[in-house]
Amino acid sequence: MRAELAALYQREMSEASSKSGRAKLASRLVESAEASADDVAYQYVLLRAAEKLAIQAEDVELSLEISTSIASAFAISEHKARTETLLKWASIRRPLPHDSRRLLANESLALVEFIVAEGFTTDAKALCNFAE
Structure with a gap:
C-alpha cells in the first residue's frame, strides 16, 4: 500500500523539498484520504503520510488537524x-x-x-x- 502511494505521488513528493511544498502535499493527501473513505487501509496510509509531511514542514496546526482526522476516521x-x-x-x-x-x-x-x-x-x- 505504501509503495502504491509512493508511486502515485512520486513526482509530488520529489518536488516537495520546501516546507511549504510539504505542507501543500500533506493537505492534498488529506483531501485524497477524505475522498477515499471506502478504502480504509488506503485512507489510513494517506493520513499517516500527510501527518509525516506536516511534521517535516513544521506545520503544527496541520499535523494536529490530521491527528483529529485520524481519530474520527478510525474511532481512535x-x-x-x-x-x-x-x-x-x-x-x-x-x-x-x-x-x-x-x-x-x-x-x-x-x-x-x-x-x-x-x-x-x-x-x-x-x-x-x-x-x-
Missing part, C-alpha cells in the same frame, strides 16, 4: 491521536520556531489536563516531559 480517541502526534514532534532534534514551540507546549499542557482527569498517566507524563 482524539486524546490518543493528538498525544501520538505531539510525541512525534518531541523526536525532532532541530530547533523549531518560537511560535511552533509555544503552540506545541500549549497543546501538550492542555491535553495533559484532560488525560490526567481520565487516568492516562503514562501519556500525561510523556507530554509533560515534552512540554518542558
